[in-house]
Amino acid sequence: MRRTRTLHQDAVERIATGIVGGRYRPGAPLPTESELGEALGVSRTVIREAMRTLAAKGMVRVRRRHGTTIEPLDTWSLFDPQVMDWRLEAGLTREFAEDLVRFRLGLEPFAAALCAENPDFPDATLEDAFARMSAAVEGEGDYHAADLDFHRTILDGTRNQFMRQLAPMLDNALRVSIRLSVIDMGTARGSLPLHRAVADAIVARDPKGAARALTSLIEAAREDIRVALERRERRRRSDAQGDRLAVPTT
Template identity: 50%
Template structure:
């Protein structure tokens, strides 16, 4: 199929989105390692059956995410992960989809533990924090297990309420980035349905500890949930690679 025929058949936005993901996948799986020069726009277009214009726009998108750099007389260079916009929702989704190794999971777990254990300690020490919202989220998760409601929406609301409940200006400033992080980490693609019922008591234990005004127990219960999440993701990786 020629590029022009493909463009006639598929919407431009779909072509652009698919091209961005295809090139991103190449970077995630190491087809083009750090420092490598990507093929020309013509070569990429021929492989993906899209026009050079679509390739150029896809590359621009990945440049904006810190994954690529266009250099005069050299071409398009693959940049190291340290330059990537790691909290970008698409970058996170691609890493969960194509590049979930143990190092990534461990770094993610440590980051999550650092932020959320501090957050629950703050919330537990604030008499004005409304822990009833957390209990309501747990009830919504329980209902979702019975086919009534959305588990993921309730789970996200649980974690977001804790972060917002800190009223800490630095944590609040990170909220948009953390939202992207949780959207990816708690997505159906990562969290297996059979593990949801297991994690519900962990959420209830956190809500109970915060409601009791116990920062130490709140921290302990959050660490239990975080490490359970790590186990679930590593198990998912092993299953997908089997």
């Protein structure tokens, strides 16, 4: 059953959507609490609490007697699940997708190599995640959840305290990346051999092979995301053309 959003949650979502969508630019002031409250149909107290939430995410800066201004992107909590979702809903950009892929390329192949060097790496856990991925492409289970578990196992299996500390942040990046790259079960099925190669290299305790295999996997995801972006752009252009054709002439 879908939960009903509170007034606070609704205000946060609507203001954040305006910020992420470019309605309010970095450095620009937001409307006053009274103006926002009137526009959203809520009290100033609700707006004030919403601003505290957005300030905690680095999206706005609240200064007494100076009002609230939009913070630049670099100060936002970019790994925050809500921030990522808002950015996706506002419209995915190539810059966002490419930065996400490069971020993964900078960390995950190294993590895979560390796993292959770990004699106590939980091979069975990785194999279980892969088995669930394989079953999911045949209609049994949740592919996205199994894929995420596959990558989580690698991050957790590095035995590196700093890499493991990054896991919660990486988890959100992986969740979004998987959503973008797994267009359908066809792309999911096509990625299975690449995941198999990663698992085989780790189980064989082959660090270089593990790093190469995971690099290949992420590069393939990059191509899947490129295709997905092109499809979205074609749909957007088609919808825009349809809207123009639907406008009655006088």
